[in-house]
Amino acid sequence: MIQRIQSIYYILAMICLSLLLSGMEIFRFVGSKTYYVFSAFGLESGNVNDPQGNLQPLSKMPFFLTLISFILFIFIALMGYKNLTRQFKLARTIFFIYLLLIVSLVIFAIMGGGMLSADETKRELGLGFFLFVLGFPFCFLAQLGIKRDKKLLDSLNRLR
DSSP states (O other): OTTSHHHHHHHHHHHHHHHGGGTOEEEEEEOSSEEEEEETTEEEEEETTOSSOOEEEEEOOTHHHHHHHHHHHHHHHHHOTTOHHHHHHHHHHHHHHHHHHHHHHHHHHHHHHHHSSOSSOEEEEOHHHHHHHHHHHHHHHHHHHHHHHHHHHHHHHHHO
16 A cells, blocks of 8 residues: 555645644735734634734634545545545545635635725735645645556456
């Protein structure tokens, strides 16, 4: 299982996603008096002039649960190495769900500044955003590795 390259890619994708669970900020909206931080724990607000940087929870979004369930879904696909057709279907599903999550996160990052009550906000992308996007190519490469393995096994079955 570990000797297959797609296992390495899935492990790297799970590491990138699990680093977000530490509370890393994905993006922030900075206004003149307040700033809003979006992380895995939801949207939080803080005062710009506060030297301690205390944050008050503004809304709880289920992004934390989404990340955990997506990491577990990748793990299930990783452990399904004995049935390649099922693993390939799971890999394709993971790819499209990941693409949907990235698109929705980008749309929220672009449109989120307009939904807040601050007059003038600017958007800053955090390290969490780049880690979230970094796992996407790993899932794509894992899908290609599974496809190559499936093609190799199908050609071996024809020779038998």
